[in-house]
Amino acid sequence: MQTVLITGANKSIGFETAKQLAAQGYFVFLGSRDIKKGEAAADQLKAAGYSQVQAVQINVADPASVAAAKDTVSKQISSLDILINNAGIMGGYQQMPSAISPDVLHEVFNTNFFGAVHVTQAFMELLKKSGAPRIVNVTSGLASLTLHSDPAWKYYAIKSAAYGPSKTALNAYTVALAYELRDTAFKINAVDPGYTATDFNQHRGTGSVENAARIIVKYALTGADGPTGKYFSNDINGESDESPW
Template structure:
């Protein structure tokens, strides 16, 4: 059984998730690359190993609770515990639009992945996290989930009309705070990370920030000391207002 820290990153086959996996690999962690397509996850593992990292691939479709449970059983058998869970898998559902225009299906599709899938994955991994000495959970969120920022008519955030994505990430923030409260006595820190708008499929390839810049905040929150914050939303500069 490995003595290295073990991290699971969901949605790690591309974009920010892939970069989070790379950065953990550079730190010498054992990286479990989670993805819906096992072949693509294995390609990322091959890349990490070629740079001297220790990595393995696992198929995990967050909208399928059975998939998360199978992944947890595989991690338990291979490593015996999990030190960090990064809930990165997320979507901006097709047709996401303003509140006045979004369809019920689009709203449901976004919440199914971004909220329900996050909860199912976290529940499956919690027994393994509780076996670690200082486990951390990082939920990827966004400045678009900040009511203070979106509610400011002078803010650029107020002009982004993806009602499904924004509201699902507000739900992620609440789940982050509630889980942090639930685990506070166990030494498990739970925080949400805003990577900013990065050049990815989701953020658009003309975005100013790189995936590496976006990943850094998640890695920082995942490696907090025991006296670090919990139940907060952070970007690269520090805590963001809810």
């Protein structure tokens, strides 16, 4: 059975992504900072008929927690087919560059960027044992420097000193990692699920979690001839969902 680990999977987009992959026959490890919430999410999926799910405690901002999660997963599987770095935090809504606290910057980057790096490196050994390893780094349209420089962009006025830059850094890491592993079976992409109605934005988003998860699953399941080192978004209109960097 193929396997997937999703961080931040106890609710919202992460939970829906877990549900959609479980429906396709994957054994899903639901990463959750709060193990009780993770277990409740796993029980909810099991009650819906998805038996191959398990909660795993993982705080991506804590290297010791990441290492413990890796040990837990390694005792049960010999390889990991998909890693979805979904866990993230906003850091509040007052992120003026001239006034934001460096502590907030550290907190946001520690989860959104360094957390994803810690998890990726910790699970790299298991991923390399898969015949078709996939990594999806869940990013944001607010990571795009090209769009942020375009006054015609619909979200042009939404600037953040911590959240957006943390995802820009994640995009850059995605490119570098994909290049490093370019001659292997890895496919590594950054995926923006779009402006989705979740707790993350106080349900002000316009998209559904079902649609948001769908694009994540799409690139988690990309084939051998699929893209790598690319940036895709649900907010792109046209034949392709590739986003400008």
